[in-house]
Amino acid sequence: MMASPSSQPSGKVLRRLEETAFHNITLRSLPVDSETKNFVRQVHGAVFSLVDPTPVERPRLVSASRSVLEDLLGISFEETKRPDFAEFFCGNKVLQGARPAAHCYCGHQFGNFAGQLGDGATMYLGEVRNPSGERWEIQYKGAGKTPFSRSADGRKVLRSSLREFLCSEHMNALGVPTTRAGTLVTSDSKVVRDIFYSGDPIMERCTVITRIAKTFIRFGSFEIFKPEDPVTGRGGPSVGRIDILTALTNFVLRMFYPHLLASGGSSESRERDVPVWEPGGKSEQMQRQKEKGEHMGEEVYARLLGEVAERTGKLVALWQCVGWCHGVLNTDNMSIVGDTIDYGPYGFMETTSKQYVCNGSDDSGRYSYGKQAEMCRWNVKKLGEALMPLLSSVDAVTSALSRFDESFEKTYNETMALKLGFSVPPSGTKGGACVSEGVKELVKEWVEAMERTGADFTATFRAACLFETAAERAKSPSGSSVASLSADELADRILETCASPVQMAENNKPPFDLPKLAMLQRLAVVHPEVIAQFGLDASKLGEMEQQVQEWMELKGRDPDGKRSEDEKIWRDVIKKYEQTIVSEGAPEFAQRSTEIKRRNPKMVLRNHILQEAIEKAEAGDFGAVGALLEVCTNPFEDSIEEKYCTPKSPDADPLIVT
Structure with a gap:
């Protein structure tokens, strides 16, 4: 029954x-x-x-x-x-x-x-x-x-x-x-x-x-x-099965991009419109596709590629804005509808660094945090190449790559502006034009300061919710808000999250083996076609050598000297932040603080937090998983316990994820 x-x-x-x-x-x-x-x-x-x-x-x-x-x-x-x-x-x-x-x-x-x-x-x-x-x-x-x-x-x-x-x-x-x-x-x-x-x-x-x-x-x-x-x-x-390529592409169009088709329609009607694939020989299938008029025209397929590129650009921009690194951005790990897909050796960045690599198997740093947009763009190009039998012209691919760039820049600029408490008016303009040049310049300097000082990505952005300008504090009846920080206090709060020279060297250690780099450099002179098989060229080898030099410099830095430099960097940037809040007419402190909290999580799934839950689950304690699920699905709440928000101890062994 x-x-x-x-x-x-x-x-x-x-x-x-x-x-x-x-x-x-x-x-x-x-x-x-x-x-x-x-x-x-x-x-x-x-x-x-x-x-x-x-x-x-x-x-x-x-x-x-x-x-x-x-x-x-x-x-x-x-x-x-x-x-x-x-x-x-x-x-x-x-x-x-x-x-x-x-x-x-x-x-x-x-x-x-x-x-x-x-x-x-x-x-x-x-x-x-x-x-x-x-x-x-x-x-x-x-x-x-x-x-x-x-x-x-x-x-x-x-x-x-x-x-x-x-x-x-x-x-x-x-x-x-x-x-x-x-x-x-x-x-x-x-x-x-x-x-x-x-x-x-x-x-x-x-x-x-x-x-x-x-x-x-x-x-x-x-x-x-x-x-x-x-x-x-x-x-x-x-290879050569254009009939299947056509059917697959049309299926994606009808089911997930119906607005690109003149027919549109409800989900149920779209499903009724999708042709049923009938088994048969190759020639029969191709003839059947022709009879049904399955080739929808190059313009439709070009629009599809463009929208996939736009969604992908937006997706990777959002990754950058939460400090998340995928780790394995191969073309088989890229969703056709712009979703994050296939969670493997991912990681939320703690010490801010463009060179952050979360995948212990990524010897060349190809999929580092700072290269994610470049790699996703490359993947869009490969998708365009795969669709060429339906497009015939490379113009569609070129146009799609431009849409990727525009989408990435717009999403990144708008999201970062919101993370720092600035208002972003609704706009359909390209390239993030609705974010002022002043705010974009501040965002650039803020992120550069995080990188130069090794500040904790999540904690630094969240700390901005407490910042009250001098003018706002002067207007407060009590002289200052209890739950706010002055410019100097905010700088001190952020400095607490900044990595030591040893930590920065560890976090920026080149992911590749140094003897291997030397071998590849020698090989590049004699047989450049061989290193191409590893996805490398002379330019990339030069970047890798630069990483080694920067790493050596980090290892030799004096801790006290770094602290003094970090303090100056952050006091200058926060002064710029205060000036920009005033010049851009940002919301008042109470509203700004609320908005910053809405845009910046108090906690993210740091690897050491995950590892604790894994170890407990492997020992049979599943309650720890449920507790972490509750916290990580409400990551913006002020009430989250500090144990879920604390960066990895500098004395802890590094966690390697493959």
């Missing part, structure tokens, strides 16, 4: 697990591999391969996001109390109507085309429509092998899964577009992992998270059609 939906006091109509209705339009609209056996292989002429999850022993729920389950999926949070709940969210049982499948995609990894990659540890389950009519795709991550697992086991462990689960929800709370995470389920099944690639493997618990997004289609999805790469010698598994 079908249970009736549960009705909540808020008026939301929520469902039991058995009432979750899957639509699975993605599998109906795109080609699925005819081979149904699950073994590692090159998947030709298909976008998905059907798979089955591999069961785990004694699964149990570590944590779940009420927001995801109820607001996105329409599933009552009370369902998490069911004895069999974890079984459905680890793959031991599959929700009725779900159809697990692995997505085929390629990617440029660290600048080089890697050929077929695909969902080696994730599985599409299908799409559900919640009671509000929104459509969401659900995935397992860590549920076992797929045709794309290569030499891996298709598993994820508690350590990495907990990091992705928490950061997905944290980034959403920070206002950054992101995929979401609904559940975190661990088990007694174990796999071998060599965490630091040091030859010291350990056994870790198999863990599965449920990921949710509008779609998990990514830039690399469009690279399965790429011909053999002249550098790596690798090509996509579906």
Whole structure:
């Protein structure tokens, strides 16, 4: 007997697990591999391969996001109390109507085309429509092998899964577009992992998270059609299949960018308009596409590329404004709808540095904090190249890159201005023109001061909420507000967060091996084509050498001398801040303070905070995960305990994430 939906006091109509209705339009609209056996292989002429999850022993729920389950999926949070709940969210049982499948995609990894990659540890389950009519795709991550697992086991462990689960929800709370995470389920099944690639493997618990997004289609999805790469010698598994490229691109347009089409329409009508992919020979499929008039015209595809570029520019600007580093910005880790996707060795920057590298495997610093915009722009260019069979002219790519630049600059300038308490009038102008030159100059100097002094990124911006100008303090009946800081007091507060020379040297230590750099420099003289295979050239090697020189200088700095220099830097910048508040007519202190708190989190998921939760969870204390989830999904609250906000102790061993 079908249970009736549960009705909540808020008026939301929520469902039991058995009432979750899957639509699975993605599998109906795109080609699925005819081979149904699950073994590692090159998947030709298909976008998905059907798979089955591999069961785990004694699964149990570590944590779940009420927001995801109820607001996105329409599933009552009370369902998490069911004895069999974890079984459905680890793959031991599959929700009725779900159809697990692995997505085929390629990617440029660290600048080089890697050929077929695909969902080696994730599985599409299908799409559900919640009671509000929104459509969401659900995935397992860590549920076992797929045709794309290569030499891996298709598993994820508690350590990495907990990091992705928490950061997905944290980034959403920070206002950054992101995929979401609904559940975190661990088990007694174990796999071998060599965490630091040091030859010291350990056994870790198999863990599965449920990921949710509008779609998990990514830039690399469009690279399965790429011909053999002249550098790596690798090509996509579906070279020449323009029919599939057309169907995939049209699907993305209809489902996620309907405003670019004349038809538009509701979500339901758009789904009805998406052609069903019918199995058949290549020529039959291409003929069928022609009969349906599937090529929508170069202008439509150019608009799509431009909007993807714009969303991507906005996304990376928001990363920069919260001090977040992705770590693996390959084309296969870039969402086609502009979401943060695939949380791996990410990190929230503590000591401010453009050279901050969160990925212990990024030997060249390619994906450092300061290079994220450049790398995302490069990825947009690669997406444009993948779409060239539908565009025919490079003008569309050039235009898209300009839109990326404009979107990044506008979002960065506006967000940084708001973080410092300035008003930003609504504007559709390009390049952040609604932010005055005076405010932009202040932002530039403020960030440069943070870099030069090694100030803590999050704490420094948050401290600005306490700053009251001399004129404002003079007007206060008591002479000054109790909960405010003068210019000198703000400088002292920020100076407390600044790194010592030893800390700065540690945080700015080049991520690459110095003997390796010397070898590459010699090789660049004789065989420049060889270093190109590592995504390097003479210019990049010069940048790397400059990093080494700066690092050596940092190591030799005198602590007292640095403190004196830092003090002068911050007193000068705060004086400029005070002058700009007056000259720009910024809101009065009370309003400005409130707005700064709304824009600057009190806490972010620092690696050492995450590590504490991981260690407790691995010991069976799941309560610590729930407590951290509560805090990191409300990161702006004044009431957050200081233990969640404190930077890593300078005496603590460095945490390496790979």
